[in-house]
Structure formats: structure tokens, C-alpha cells
Amino acid sequence: xxxxxxxxxxxxxxxxxxxxxxxxxxxxxxxxxxxxxxxxxxxxxxxxxxxxxxxxxxxxxxxxxxxxxxxxxxxxxxxxxxxxxxxxxxxxxxxxxxxxxxxxxxxxxxxxxxxxxxxxxxxxxxxxxxxxxxxxxxxxxxxxxxxxxxxxxxxxxxxxxxxxxxxxxxxxxxxxxxxxxxxxxxxxxxxxxxxxxxxxxxxxxxxxxxxxxxx
Amino acid sequence: xxxxxxxxxxxxxxxxxxxxxxxxxxxxxxxxxxxxxxxxxxxxxxxxxxxxxxxxxxxxxxxxxxxxxxxxxxxxxxxxxxxxxxxxxxxxxxxxxxxxxxxxxxxxxxxxxxxxxxxxxxxxxxxxxxxxxxxxxxxxxxxxxxxxxxxxxxxxxxxxxxxxxxxxxxxxxxxxxxxxxxxxxxxxxxxxxxxxxxxxxxxxxxxxxxxxxxxxxxxxxxxxxxxxxxxxxxxxxxxxxxxxxxxxxxxxxxxxxxxxxxxxxxxxxxxxxxxxxxxxxxxxxxxxxxxxxxxxxxxxxxxxxxxxxxxxxxxxxxxxxxxxxxxxxxxxxxxxxxxxxxxxxxxxxxxxxxxxxxxxxxxxxxxxxxxxxxxxxxxxxxxxxxxxxxxxxxxxxxxxxxxxxxxxxxxxxxxxxxxxx
Numbered sequence: 001x002x003x004x005x006x007x008x009x010x011x012x013x014x015x016x017x018x019x020x021x022x023x024x025x026x027x028x029x030x031x032x033x034x035x036x037x038x039x040x041x042x043x044x045x046x047x048x049x050x051x052x053x054x055x056x057x058x059x060x061x062x063x064x065x066x067x068x069x070x071x072x073x074x075x076x077x078x079x080x081x082x083x084x085x086x087x088x089x090x091x092x093x094x095x096x097x098x099x100x101x102x103x104x105x106x107x108x109x110x111x112x113x114x115x116x117x118x119x120x121x122x123x124x125x126x127x128x129x130x131x132x133x134x135x136x137x138x139x140x141x142x143x144x145x146x147x148x149x150x151x152x153x154x155x156x157x158x159x160x161x162x163x164x165x166x167x168x169x170x171x172x173x174x175x176x177x178x179x180x181x182x183x184x185x186x187x188x189x190x191x192x193x194x195x196x197x198x199x200x201x202x203x204x205x206x207x208x209x210x211x212x213x214x215x
Numbered sequence: 216x217x218x219x220x221x222x223x224x225x226x227x228x229x230x231x232x233x234x235x236x237x238x239x240x241x242x243x244x245x246x247x248x249x250x251x252x253x254x255x256x257x258x259x260x261x262x263x264x265x266x267x268x269x270x271x272x273x274x275x276x277x278x279x280x281x282x283x284x285x286x287x288x289x290x291x292x293x294x295x296x297x298x299x300x301x302x303x304x305x306x307x308x309x310x311x312x313x314x315x316x317x318x319x320x321x322x323x324x325x326x327x328x329x330x331x332x333x334x335x336x337x338x339x340x341x342x343x344x345x346x347x348x349x350x351x352x353x354x355x356x357x358x359x360x361x362x363x364x365x366x367x368x369x370x371x372x373x374x375x376x377x378x379x380x381x382x383x384x385x386x387x388x389x390x391x392x393x394x395x396x397x398x399x400x401x402x403x404x405x406x407x408x409x410x411x412x413x414x415x416x417x418x419x420x421x422x423x424x425x426x427x428x429x430x431x432x433x434x435x436x437x438x439x440x441x442x443x444x445x446x447x448x449x450x451x452x453x454x455x456x457x458x459x460x461x462x463x464x465x466x467x468x469x470x471x472x473x474x475x476x477x478x479x480x481x482x483x484x485x486x487x488x489x490x491x492x493x494x495x496x497x498x499x500x501x502x503x504x505x506x507x508x509x510x511x512x513x514x515x516x517x518x519x520x521x522x523x524x525x526x527x528x529x530x531x532x533x534x535x536x537x538x539x540x541x542x543x544x545x546x547x548x549x550x551x552x553x554x555x556x557x558x559x560x561x562x563x564x565x566x567x568x569x570x571x572x573x574x575x576x577x578x579x580x581x582x583x584x585x586x587x588x589x590x591x592x593x594x595x596x597x598x599x600x601x602x603x604x605x606x607x608x609x610x611x612x613x614x615x616x617x618x619x620x621x622x623x624x625x626x627x628x629x630x631x632x633x634x635x636x
Contacts, residue, residue, distance in 0.1 A: 113320030116285055116393075117334050117383065118309035127333075131324045210324035212367030 006181040014166070018189050021162035024155070025148045025197070028084055032091030032148075033141055039092070040099025040137075041125065050100045057093040065090065065154045073158050083152070083160035090151050091144040098140030102133030135209055142201045149194040153186065163189045232262035232423030233296040233390035235282065241290035242277055252277050253447040254291070261296075261390075262421040266434040268471070269444035269451075278448045279393055279427045283312045295391060310338055313392040313422070318400040319380030321368040327353070327379050328364045334387040352382040355419075357412060374405035378412070385420075394426045398433070410436055431471055435460070435482055436559075443468050456483055461601070462608035480600060481561040486554055486577055489596035491586030494519045494576075499528065503541055510536070519576065520547060525583040527553055527576040553578045556585060560597070563588050 007014065039057075043049035065086060072082035106129050114124045130137075156164030163186040170182030237257050243250040252274040259265045267275040280286040282293060284305040292301045300308050321330050328349045335345045353360040356378040368376055377397060384392055398406045410433065417424060428434055434441045435456040442453040445467055452464040460476045460483070463469035472479070495518045497506045510518055510533055520529040520543070529547035539546035552566045553576045566575040567590055574589035 109316065109318065109320050110322060112285065113314070113316055114322075116283060116309060116314035116316065116320075118306050118311075118337060119333070120306045123337070128322055132322075210367075212326070212369060213324045 003181050003184060006178060007185060010185070014163075014185055014189060017161075017163045017166055017186075018193060021149075021152055021164070021190065022193050022197075024080075024083060024087065024161055025145065025152050025193075028087035028148060028152075029091055029141065029145055031084070032088045032144060033095055033137075035088065036092045036095030036140070036144075037099050037130075037137060039096050040103060041130075044100045044103040050104070054093075054097050054100060057096045060089045061093050065151045066157060069154060069158045069160075078159045080160065082158045083155035083162075086155065087148050087152060091148050094140040094143040094147070095137065096140075098136040099133065102136035103129055105136070106132045131210065132213065135205070135213065135215075138201065138205055138209070142198065145197050145201070146194055149190050149197070153190060163193075231388075231390060231421050232260075234261045234294075235259040235391060235423060235425070236294040236297075237278075237282070237291065238294070239291040240278065240281055240288050240293065242274075242281060242286060243289045250289075250447060252281065252288075253449060255448050255450065256291075257442065257450065257453060259423060259425065261423055264417055264424040264426060264437055264439045266438035266441045267425065267427045267444055268429065268431055268434040268441055269448075270446075270471075271429055273444045273446050274448035275427050275429075275444050276395055278444070279395055279425055282391075282425060283309045283314060283393055285309075285314075310334055310387065311389050311391070313384035313386075313389040315377075315380045315384040315392070315394045315397045317396045318373070319368070319376040319397075321376055321379055321383070323368050325367075326364070327358075327366050327368070327371070330368070330379060331383045331386050333383065338387055340387075348386065352385060353379075355385070355416065356382045358382075372405075373401045374409060377401060377405075377409055381413070381416070385422075390423060392422045392424045394424065396427055396429070399428070406433075413437060431473060432479065432482070435479055443471055457604050458608060458611065461604040462612065477597070477601065478561070480604070481564060481597065482559045484560045484596070484600060485556065486558050486560065486563050486588060487556040489560065489588070490592060491577055491588055492592055494587045496521050496584060497531075498525065499523060499543060503536075503543070506531075506543075507536065517572075519550075519584065519587070521584050524581070526581075527578065527584050530572065550576055553582070554588070555579070560593065564593055567593060 036057075039053050043053045068086050068089070069082050072085055076082055076085065110128060110132070111124065114128045119127065152160075152162050153164035153167055155162055156168045166182050166186030166189070170179045170184075170186065173179045173182075236259070237255055240252060240255045241250050242252040255278055257265075267279060269275045277286055281288045284293075284300075287305075288301070292299055294300065295312075321327075322333075325333075331349045331352055332345045335348055340348070349364070350360040353363055358375060358378055363371070363375070363379075368379070371379065380397065381394075384394075398409050401409065414437065426434075426437060438456055440454060441456055441459055443451045443459065443464075445451045451471075452459055452468045454464075457480070459468060460472060460480055463472055495509050495515055497509055497518060498521045500523065501509075506518075510531070517530055517532050519527055520531050522528040527550040529549055531547040535546040536543075552570060554563050554566050555578055563575060563577075567573055567588065574587050576587055577585045579585050
């Protein structure tokens with residue numbers, strides 16, 4: 001059975017896996033964005049808190065994902081919980097870092113102007129600082145998503161959802177006649193998903209970055 | 216302490232400004248020995264334009280920012296219209312005080328209209344009112360609402376951005392307008408325009424304006440009164456531009472005034488304030504015979520030919536018509552330059568100096584002829600002005616000395632029963 005025949009036979013299973021893969025990444029990204037931006041907002045104004053947040057999130061990134069999932073299994077069990085926790089944690093770094101850099105990069109004269117015309121702190125954040133920091137934050141989200149696409153495959157190790165299952169199944173039965181097809185289908189599926197997500201982000205950028213600051 | 220909110224402005228007209236009182240205002244940053252602003256007290260009348268001018272680092276900007284408490288004072292009181300605002304919610308205070316800064320500080324992600332609408336929106340104006348107000352303000356600062364409404368700041372020139380910045384500061388019609396070197400970042404020609412615009416605006420609005428600059432010429436041009444500040448915001452002199460020019464309080468002030476005080480004085484007087492000459496005029500519709508009559512009849516060498524809308528068109532000298540064989544179209548020299556009644560004497564002098572016959576026609580609002588200014592009238596009025604200034608300055612000095620002697624006298628006698636005036 002060549003690769004195309006394999007795809008034709010298994011497309012039902014593959015589409016389900018791809019959908020679950022995308023859905024897991026998407027949901028974790030939403031979570032990571034909310035938490036990451038929140039961490040950024042809370043810490044960007046103080047030097048040490050900002051640095052602490054960046055260092056902490058980048059430390060998380062240095063833990064091998066397989067080890068992270070493996071360590072989480074005894075604590076939260078198999079399946080979805082370790083997947084979500086791992087993906088969210090890994091997704092944080094680019095978002096937190098870009099949020100902090102973006103918020104710190106807002107022209108102090110503009111913040112001064114916002115204060116001067118009587119905007120309260122929450123209003124300033126919502127109407128001036130976050131919109132101006134949005135392009136770098138969105139870039140962070142994009143980078144995070146690409147990264148999570150790959151890491152999500154590892155989730156299959158803890159019986160998580162997604163295309164990783166395909167890859168692991170293939171790797172486990174190396175030498176059998178469908179092994180290579182399985183690995184190939186999983187990998188290519190992840191690449192296609194990543195490209196689709198990236199295209200979606202370009203569109204989101206077009207829609208959400210105000211015309212006045214679009215480059 | 217209490218000032219009526221509709222206090223009379225400095226020029227006697229009804230004023231929409233509010234009086235500002237600073238009392239022993241001090242800012243001390245932690246860790247520095249000297250205060251950045253030390254015990255500043257001053258009273259700014261409603262509807263007055265006061266300029267803080269001084270070398271960089273003298274604390275003029277800090278003093279300004281303490282008025283809307285962008286910088287919290289460490290000591291002293293601020294009163295606006297008699298109301299002590301030193302301890303009220305700063306956000307509330309700032310919505311009542313317009314604030315314009317260098318390079319406008321427009322939010323790049325909002326359109327011109329959104330920028331201007333910010334404050335009215337925050338204080339909860341209904342939508343229709345905000346929309347009308349935005350149009351009105353754009354019109355007021357000389358930008359076509361239809362064209363600029365939906366533009367983003369980066370699509371505007373520096374001067375246009377600054378206009379929008381002023382419009383935003385004026386949006387909720389605050390009685391007080393604080394301007395922190397607003398025209399510092401635009402080119403000299405645009406700056407000149409913006410200054411003229413501000414003068415025109417203030418003529419209509421009568422806000423209380425506090426304006427910070429390090430450019431003394433700008434201060435003279437815009438200020439009703441100028442506070443010359445030295446380090447730690449100590450007031451070296453707080454007086455009208457005329458008084459500062461003719462009678463600087465000390466070496467620091469005269470150093471700041473710089474050379475050419477007499478020339479600078481020309482900036483303070485408008486053409487409308489001096490005597491103009493009345494030239495004999497004819498219009499293009501006047502029959503030739505009558506024109507000859509006018510030229511011969513008056514003792515003048517020259518008459519002014521006006522076009523159909525009574526705008527200066529050509530200078531006609533004796534004999535010009537003869538040489539052109541009676542053709543008005545060919546006779547005389549075209550009028551190149553005119554000045555309005557609002558032009559400063561300096562502008563007028565400039566025009567007179569560049570004109571080869573040493574005179575310039577003065578025109579009204581629609582360009583119609585009003586009179587003529589020449590070297591002689593200029594010289595006479597400048598002499599008169601300087602003389603008057605000198606007399607006034609001597610009087611002021613006399614009064615000051617008298618007050619000082621009295622104070623020394625009181626101090627020597629001891630403060631027995633004398634409360635602080």
C-alpha cells in the first residue's frame with residue numbers, strides 16, 4: 001500500500017486526529033494567551049517582576065516536553081489534563097515575553113498624554129497600551145502556535161488526542177508495512193495544520209491591528 | 216479666595232477661563248537634596264495666557280505638570296477657580312484641564328476623530344453631541360472635517376498633528392489649557408502658523424492657558440504675561456512681555472531676553488494699533504479723467520489703484536499713466552505684498568524694507584484696502600512705544616522700590632500685628 005492509498009483508506013481516522021490536534025492546540029493557545037498577557041500586564045512595569053516572568057517561562061521551555069508529560073502523568077493522570085497543562089505552559093514564553101516587550105515599548109509620551117487627558121489606569125491599558133502592544137503580542141501568539149503544533153504530537157505519549165497517535169503508532173511498529181505511512185501522515189498533517197493556523201493569524205492580524213499602526 | 220467662575224478676562228471681555236493659584240508649590244524627588252521645584256507661588260487670572268519660560272532643566276515643565284498633577288507635588292496647594300484640587304481624584308481633575316504636548320501625542324491606532332472624541336466619551340457625552348463637537352473642533356483648528364475626520368495621525372503632517380492635539384485638548388471645553396512645549400518639534404514656518412492660530416483661537420475662546428517654552432520669542436508673541444523661571448522654578452520675573460523687554464528685573468532675565476529688545480518689541484504691536492496713512496485711491500472702474508484729477512489734485516506723488524473688490528492692485532505714480540498712453544492695464548507697478556491689520560509691526564517692517572518704494576498696503580479681512588504703512592509711520596510709532604514703555608517701567612520700578620522700603624521698614628519694626636498680605 002503506497003502513501004496515497006493509505007491516506008484514502010484511513011482518511012476518516014486521520015481527519016478526526018487532525019481535528020483533535022487542531023482543537024487541542026487552539027484551546028491551549030487561547031488559555032496561554034489569556035494567562036500570558038495577564039502575566040505581561042501585571043509584571044511589565046517593574047524591572048525585576050518582568051525579568052522574573054520571562055526567566056520562569058523560559059525555564060519551562062528548557063524542560064524536554066516528553067519529560068514534562070511523563071512527570072505530569074502521576075500527578076494528573078493520563079489523557080487530556082497533562083496535554084493541556086504542558087501545551088499551555090510551553091505556549092507561555094513567547095507570549096509573555098512579547099507582551100512585556102510590547103507594553104514596555106509603548107512611547108512614554110503617549111502614556112503621558114493618556115494620563116494627561118484623564119484616562120484612568122485600566123482605561124489607559126485597554127484603550128492605549130494593549131492596542132499598541134498588540135502587534136508584537138500577536139507575533140508571540142504565532143510563534144507559540146507553531147511550537148505547540150509540534151509539542152502536541154508528544155501528547156499521544158500520555159494517551160492525549162491528536163496526530164501524535166499516528167506517529168507513535170508508526171514508530172512502535174517500525175518494519176511493518178504501514179509504519180512509514182503512519183509516521184509520514186502524522187508529520188505532514190501537523191505541517192499542514194501549522195500552515196493553516198499561520199494563514200489564519202495573518203487574517204486575524206489584518207482584522208485586529210488598526211490601520212494607523214499597520215506596517 | 217473664591218473667584219467667580221465667569222470672571223472678567225484680562226481684556227475686559229467675558230472669560231471662559233478659570234483662575235489658577237499656586238501656593239508654595241514644591242516638588243522634591245526622593246534621594247535628591249535640592250527640590251526640583253521650590254516654593255512656587257503665582258496667581259494666574261482667568262482667561263489669561265501665561266508663559267513659563269526658562270533654560271532647560273529649570274523645572275518649568277515640572278511646575279506645569281503639577282497643575283494637573285501628572286507630577287504629584289510634595290508640598291503646597293493648587294487652586295483652580297478657588298477650588299482646592301490638590302487632593303481631589305487626579306483623573307477627574309485632568310478631564311477638566313486640557314493638556315497638549317510636544318509632537319501632539321496623538322494615539323496612532325485611533326483616527327483623528329477618535330482621538331478628539333476621547334475625553335467627551337469618557338465624561339459620557341451622547342454620541343450625536345460628540346460627533347458634532349468633533350466637527351466643530353476640526354473646523355476651529357482649521358482642518359476640513361470631511362477630509363481629516365477618518366485619517367490616522369501618521370497620515371498627517373507635523374503641523375496638522377499639532378492642530379489635532381490642540382483640538383483634543385479642547386474637546387470637552389475645559390476652562391484651563393496646559394501646553395507643554397507644544398510647538399517644539401515642528402519647523403519654524405509651521406510653528407509661526409500654529410502660534411498665529413493659537414492667538415486667533417484664544418481671541419475666540421478666552422481660556423486660561425499655561426504654556427511652557429524655552430523660546431523667548433515664542434513667549435513674547437503668545438503671552439499676556441511671562442514668568443521667567445530660573446533653576447528650581449524660582450520666578451525671576453513675572454510680568455507683561457513689554458515690561459520684561461524694557462525693564463528686565465536682573466541680569467538673568469536680560470540674558471534670557473537676549474539682544475535686540477527693541478526689535479522684539481515690534482512683535483508686540485499690531486498694525487491696527489499704529490496710525491496708518493491714508494492714500495488717495497481710485498478703482499479700476501474710475502473714469503480716466505477722474506484719475507488724472509486725483510493724481511493732480513492731491514499733493515501725493517502716488518496713488519493706489521484698487522480692483523473691483525477694493526483690494527490693492529497697483530501703485531500709480533505721477534506720469535505712469537502718461538507713459539502707458541492712458542492704458543490702466545499697462546500703467547503702474549503691481550502690488551506685491553500686503554499686510555493685514557493683525558500683522559505685527561515686525562512683519563510690516565519686513566514688508567516695508569523689501570518693498571522698493573518703502574511702503575506697504577494694509578488690508579482687512581477680505582483683502583480690502585484699509586491704509587498704508589511706510590517707514591516714517593513705523594519709526595514714529597516705535598519711538599512712541601519705546602518712550603511709553605520706558606515711562607511705565609520707571610513708574611513700576613518706583614512703586615517696587617517704595618514697596619520694598621515699606622517692607623524693610625516693617626521687618627525692622629517687627630511683625631507686630633502684621634499678618635501676611
